[in-house]
Amino acid sequence: MYPPWLVLHVPHDSLVVPDSVRSQFLLDDSELKVELDRMTDHHTLALFADQTSEAQVVRAPVSRLVVDVERFARDEDEPMAARGMGAVYSLTCHLLPLRRPLVAEERGKLMQDYYHPHHAHLERAVDRTLERHGRCLVLDCHSFPSKALPYELADPASTRPEICIGSDDFHTSLLLAGAFASAFERAGSIVKLNDPFRGALVPNSRFRSDKRVAAVMVEVNRQLYMYEPTGERLPDFNRVVQKIRRCCGSAIAACASLQT
Ligand SMILES: [Zn+2]
Known part of the structure; x- marks a missing residue:
């Protein structure tokens, strides 16, 4: 239980499109399917949130x-917008x-219909958690392809880990990132911090302003759990x-016990 x-x-x-x-x-339908196959973090709901209360997801x-x-909502704030991958690709x-x-x-309608409602949902979930418990940890759940995609501009010589732990300078303590890294390492995984992807998301209203909101990102290498060309488990x-x-x-329990 979390x-x-x-x-x-x-x-x-x-x-869903x-x-x-x-x-x-x-793109035609087959090209769009290939793009979806490459870019979707397939099955991450099942990987991370299995048996978790809907109110926490x-x-x-x-x-x-x-x-x-x-x-980030505004391209001016979003580094990936320079590669055609801001909030609207x-x-x-x-x-x-x-x-x-x-x-x-x-663009405004896309943001209004799909972006802002999602962030409002996240804001509500975090607000409710803070009200009830005085603290909140946002676990940002992702996966990544075993081979870098061109948009990443990755060094072809660098090897991909099995698990990537992403941190934010303000919202992720060394203790928190270290607890996640060592929990996966103890279970035999090859882990890297902020490689190939960095950061961890928190609601905009709390971003870099509320230390009660902690965040950590966990990214799972897709070849561990799916056949990558089709997305099949x-x-x-x-x-x-x-x-x-x-x-x-165990990482969350380790942090909780050390902080009290
Ligand atoms: Zn992702």
Whole structure:
């Protein structure tokens, strides 16, 4: 059981592209499916939130290709906007055209329909947790492909870990990041900190201002649990689920006991 002051944030699990948004994309159906296969953090809801109370889970209901809720709302604040991957993507993971140019009203409607409601949901979940428990840990739940995609601009010589722990300078203490890293290492995983992806998301209203909100990101290498070309779960998927639950649970328990 996770403690009641945990909120699981699952931003990239959905494959849903609403019909009203489909026409913005310049890809045919098979190309769009390939892009979804590459960019979706498949099965992360099942990996992290299995048997967790719905009140503790905030999952984006649409694909990150519709809007990416993990990005800052304004392109001026979002470094990935320079690669066509701000909150509203214009480029594919191969840095090729993904979407036709949108007018401001179209972008505004996407944000209003899909981005802001998700963040309002996260804000409510964190507010409620703080009211009840005086603290909140946001566990940002992701996965990543075993081989870097072109948009990452990754060093081809660098090797990918099995588990990446992402931290934020303000919201992730060394204790918290270390507890997650060592829990997975003790379970035999190869772990890196902030490599290949960095950061951990908290609600905008708390960002770098409220120390009661802690955050850590856990990214799982997809080859551990799925057949990457199709997204199909590997036969031992449930064993991976149990391992993630055990490692996250023991890391959280270690932090909780050291802080009291
Ligand atoms: Zn992700």
